[in-house]
Amino acid sequence: MDEDIIEFGLYVPPHPHPLLSPEANDGYGRLRAAYDECRKRIEESDADLIIVYSTTWPSIIGHQFQANPNSEWIHVDDDFHYLGSMPYSFTMDAEFAASCVEKAESRGLQARTVNYDAFPIDTGSITALSLLNPDNRLPATIVSSNMYANRSETIVLGKAIRDALKEGGRKAVVVVVSSLSNRMFTEPIDPSEDRIHSQKDDDWNRKILEFFKDGRLEDLSQLSREIHGQIRVQKVVAYKPAWWLAATMGQHNNYSGEILAYEALNGSGGAVIQLTPATGSVGDKEFDEDDVEYYKGDREVLNKGMLE
Amino acid sequence: MPKGEIVLGALAPHPPHVVYAENPSQNEPISEGGWETLRWGYNRLARKLEKLDYDAIVVFTPHWQTYVGTHFLGLPRFKSKSVDPIFPNIFRYNYDMEVDVDLSEAMCEKAAEAGLITRMMRNPDFRVDYGTITSCHMLNPKWDKPVITISSNRNTHYYSAEVMIEQALALGKACRDAIEESGKRVVLVSSHSLSHRHFVTESPLPEDMSREHIYNHSQYVWDMALIKLFREGKMKEAIDIMPEYTEQTIAETEGGGIIWMMGAMGMPDYPAEIYGYQSVIGTGNCIAAWVPEPDAREIVL
Ligand SMILES: [Fe+2]
Numbered sequence: 001m002d003e004d005i006i007e008f009g010l011y012v013p014p015h016p017h018p019l020l021s022p023e024a025n026d027g028y029g030r031l032r033a034a035y036d037e038c039r040k041r042i043e044e045s046d047a048d049l050i051i052v053y054s055t056t057w058p059s060i061i062g063h064q065f066q067a068n069p070n071s072e073w074i075h076v077d078d079d080f081h082y083l084g085s086m087p088y089s090f091t092m093d094a095e096f097a098a099s100c101v102e103k104a105e106s107r108g109l110q111a112r113t114v115n116y117d118a119f120p121i122d123t124g125s126i127t128a129l130s131l132l133n134p135d136n137r138l139p140a141t142i143v144s145s146n147m148y149a150n151r152s153e154t155i156v157l158g159k160a161i162r163d164a165l166k167e168g169g170r171k172a173v174v175v176v177v178s179s180l181s182n183r184m185f186t187e188p189i190d191p192s193e194d195r196i197h198s199q200k201d202d203d204w205n206r207k208i209l210e211f212f213k214d215g216r217l218e219d220l221s222q223l224s225r226e227i228h229g230q231i232r233v234q235k236v237v238a239y240k241p242a243w244w245l246a247a248t249m250g251q252h253n254n255y256s257g258e259i260l261a262y263e264a265l266n267g268s269g270g271a272v273i274q275l276t277p278a279t280g281s282v283g284d285k286e287f288d289e290d291d292v293e294y295y296k297g298d299r300e301v302l303n304k305g306m307l308e
Numbered sequence: 309m310p311k312g313e314i315v316l317g318a319l320a321p322h323p324p325h326v327v328y329a330e331n332p333s334q335n336e337p338i339s340e341g342g343w344e345t346l347r348w349g350y351n352r353l354a355r356k357l358e359k360l361d362y363d364a365i366v367v368f369t370p371h372w373q374t375y376v377g378t379h380f381l382g383l384p385r386f387k388s389k390s391v392d393p394i395f396p397n398i399f400r401y402n403y404d405m406e407v408d409v410d411l412s413e414a415m416c417e418k419a420a421e422a423g424l425i426t427r428m429m430r431n432p433d434f435r436v437d438y439g440t441i442t443s444c445h446m447l448n449p450k451w452d453k454p455v456i457t458i459s460s461n462r463n464t465h466y467y468s469a470e471v472m473i474e475q476a477l478a479l480g481k482a483c484r485d486a487i488e489e490s491g492k493r494v495v496l497v498s499s500h501s502l503s504h505r506h507f508v509t510e511s512p513l514p515e516d517m518s519r520e521h522i523y524n525h526s527q528y529v530w531d532m533a534l535i536k537l538f539r540e541g542k543m544k545e546a547i548d549i550m551p552e553y554t555e556q557t558i559a560e561t562e563g564g565g566i567i568w569m570m571g572a573m574g575m576p577d578y579p580a581e582i583y584g585y586q587s588v589i590g591t592g593n594c595i596a597a598w599v600p601e602p603d604a605r606e607i608v609l
Contacts, residue, residue: 060394060506060589076434078459079374085433110509116396118389120435148508184375186466187425235465266376 013270014124024191027263034260034272056124059144062110067097093139124177158247180269181231197267215255221246321593322442324399342515349584370563371439377425460563469551476564480571498565503527503557503592523590
């Protein structure tokens with residue numbers, strides 16, 4: 001790989017059930033087990049930092065990076081308050097957050113750190129950090145998702161974070177907090193009867209998981225607008241997690257992917273996925289649109305797709 | 309017991325900037341002022357409310373967003389610190405708020421009877437949203453009346469503006485029934501901006517009024533069209549254009565606040581009192597009040 005700055009990437013769901021009620025449904029339990037497995041893998045890795053991109057922390061003034069070394073409070077989810085409170089105490093890497101801001105600004109983005117007592121960290125970030133890094137073994141930062149940002153801004157944000165990692169000589173695990181399909185049931189359900197909201201959502205989720213399993217992150221990045229139209233409730237302008245993940249980890253398909261769990265969370269598609277930068281598989285996955293640095297001739301995609 | 313009634317309904321925008329600009333002791337950041345047109349309008353409406361005899365404030369807020377039904381605050385007191393996740397640099401407010409739980413439960417019950425999905429919120433660690441706090445602070449800085457916050461169900465995004473309007477009107481009607489049965493005199497607050505496109509940059513001094521203006525002229529023209537209907541007492545027409553208005557200006561009306569309030573107030577056909585219109589970080593904000601009792605109604609602006 002070009003730089004040894006990302007140990008691996010994770011894609012995890014934003015809803016609090018795996019943290020607060022893993023026993024309420026076998027699926028929630030499997031998501032929890034997947035989180036626990038990822039926690040172990042982070043512990044066994046050489047990572048010295050966790051970077052979280054949260055779709056449940058919207059921002060307006062560019063992008064915000066959490067920089068409070070002691071982020072502490074008790075959070076309660078807007079919808080699932082009856083599942084219980086979520087006390088948290090996280091160690092943020094203020095220096096790295098500041099470096100991300102500097103790199104983002106030098107790439108033309110608006111960005112700032114936030115370091116305030118009682119800042120309301122969002123449900124998704126709390127769930128992820130509580131389960132993946134329970135004792136603050138590693139410092140972290142959380143980056144917001146700008147509600148007006150589209151592809152270019154999100155891609156540049158990812159590149160800025162890479163700049164900061166390279167300059168700091170850091171090794172990170174990057175975490176996207178997002179559902180796949182995000183349509184929830186709008187009536188209360190018995191948790192034991194939770195399922196994906198519709199067949200269509202389930203079909204699309206499984207197709208996305210196939211791509212993840214094959215390590216085709218850049219292809220997913222380029223499918224983002226289609227995914228947004230097909231299985232995302234139109235709350236924001238675009239489905240951005242794959243853009244951010246690809247830009248931060250590297251815009252290519254050269255990853256090994258693993259689906260650790262895929263389950264319903266109040267109807268939405270919740271998956272725990274690991275993507276690890278790989279070597280050696282260049283050329284065996286057709287790119288939709290390659291990020292070309294050096295022209296090596298046509299890829300002869302059609303020939304490769306033919307039956308032997 | 310006499311029948312309860314709604315004594316006033318206020319459209320009360322909640323950009324935290326107006327609280328920041330007021331420099332109350334509860335808010336940590338210090339400002340040099342700003343957004344006077346809105347603040348002075350709020351001050352005037354607050355003076356009117358001070359003279360009004362009422363028991364509780366009911367707030368419908370777009371910043372307590374629920375996907376599974378509509379939720380109601382269900383504990384007698386909430387005391388904590390509210391930090392705006394989007395503008396933490398200007399809003400870090402220590403609040404201490406009493407809730408009229410009886411009325412909250414009654415509204416929740418009536419809404420459920422009307423077929424809406426409802427839930428009481430009884431987690432003591434819950435933080436009240438900054439929309440509620442901003443609107444309530446500006447309308448009643450003494451905080452001497454109990455408050456009820458109602459969450460906004462996100463059905464505009466989940467279904468359509470039309471579905472949202474149907475549900476918000478039904479919720480309003482249910483709240484009115486509960487208020488009438490309670491025998492209480494209540495102020496309704498629809499806490500939101502009108503047009504809602506923000507600038508994505510902020511000047512070094514947020515209150516630098518030389519930088520403040522509406523995001524674009526189209527937003528302004530739409531806001532004025534809506535406010536004209538408010539002035540003319542044509543609230544049915546205002547609600548009729550709401551889906552298109554909301555889409556064209558990505559308005560904060562998508563949460564349903566003013567529609568809920570109009571549903572509760574029986575779709576007023578009398579002029580609203582207009583207290584001010586000003587942009588905040590590019591969004592359009594109007595303070596307006598509907599007063600059912602003709603003798604208490606004024607021409608303000
Ligand atoms: Fe708002």
